Amino acid sequence: MHFPPDGMQIFDHDDRRFSCGYASGLIYFYGMWTEEKRVPVICNPKTGRSEKFKFIYPESLRELINYKGKLGVIYNDDFTDDAIELRVWVLEDVEKHEWTKYAYTLRGDKLFPHYASEVGVISTGEIMLSMADYTSKQPFYIDYFNPERNTIRRVEIQALALWEALSKCRELGLSRIRCESDSALLIKAIKAETSLAGLYGILADIQSLASSFECISFHWISRLRNAKLIS
Template sequence: MKFPPGRMRIFRSDDRQFACGYASGLVYFYGMLTGLEDNDEVPVVCNPRTGRYETLPWILRYRKSYSFFGFDPVEKQYKVLHMAYPCGPDDHRIMTLGTSGMRWKKIDCSMRLEHLSEGLCIHGVLYYLGHTCEKKSSLVIACFDVRYEKFRFLYPESFCKLINYNGKLGVVYYDDLSDDAVEFRVWVLEDVEKHEWSKYAYALRGDKLFPRYVSVVGVISRGEIVLSMADYTSEQPFYVYYFNPEGNTIRQFEIQGFGEYHEASNSPCRVYVFVDDCSRFYRFADHAEYLNVKDPTLLKSSIYTP
């Protein structure tokens, strides 16, 4: 699927406000340029499987504010969360897709954070990494309950990456990254109330197995750790890796098709890889409805419509 359609353009990824999020089958972008001017950016949500998309109401934000995308599996609602920059003039806002008027409403949060990561939504909780921007700045993992619109906070030991570890929050601490080695520790959140974590350590070395920088993007139900290259260039294939810790084996898959939408260039293009284990849906008879959540009602436009 080619996206965006028509004259719509995606923000430069180095723009402070650019955001890309995934939740239960839908992808969120902030911002998308809808015309020829550079000041007409809007949030957009799209379904990459059906080609349907929806532009969301514009909201005036300070240039360093940031937004996130989440899904409530109980009420089956998607929400966009706009968090104010710690030193900026804005307040925090949230909007629920599909509601009458789709208005941005104020929301309270006891802590103002500068974001350090994209959002990660797992079972109705949206996680992101930030810091407090104080003289003695602290790293914080914000945990936002999408249904009840309430925050909790966790405090990692150092900078980390947030992943979906088989339906639980995982944080990855990298000890070594090089062209032929990846060493990292993974902490898995078992109890948010007691701040209890399971802890694992892994070392992968493969004599130039990894052609360039790779990172952990998630863990699937089979127990395999998914790693991905970060950037794509026309000069080199793009790979995703599946590492099985028990068997100490690695499967490598080449992802093709980028060249169809990108001109040949030596400049790398950022690739976002999302891990979403859908196996839990298949115990329900209405799993298809659960995944799509009234797609034509929420997303009124289509890239396939003339």
């Protein structure tokens, strides 16, 4: 059985009984009916064992993450025009249900005030934040926040633009396509050489579209060359 990357919400529904998340090899059901009560349940799909939890998260239920090898919940709150508070709850003791809370204040013009969406935590320990409000007329960015260094780096992702281009090519009936992008990270993700949890859905759509062409290839080009081609 194959599961998506950590932090991905497998199925979202207004009724929490039908919603679940995945992290650290465990499936989390937000509100499962057991013994006529709706309670959180964590299940290990490899062993079939599950455990009911008697607690309620101190924050609204958000994305489930793997935080330094431990089960965690990530939550962000916009409280000013130029800053957000990022909160991470980490499960320290499964038996005692003990949690540790980490709170970080992120400031700067590189943030997405009022429309940031938490994605998860990557292997380097950086917390990913993506744009929750996006249109095809603007670039799509992901912010990587390093809690230990208190630094933020931004990466531009061109996945949606590529998806739109491939959709147009299929609409025109083209069968042989060569795709070029100056985003090395995007090309590696499409070729499955790296993982981008925050773009799991759109990458799956791109790969599905790619399978409809007779011949298709993806290549990285320098930003300078790309700018010359556009101009």
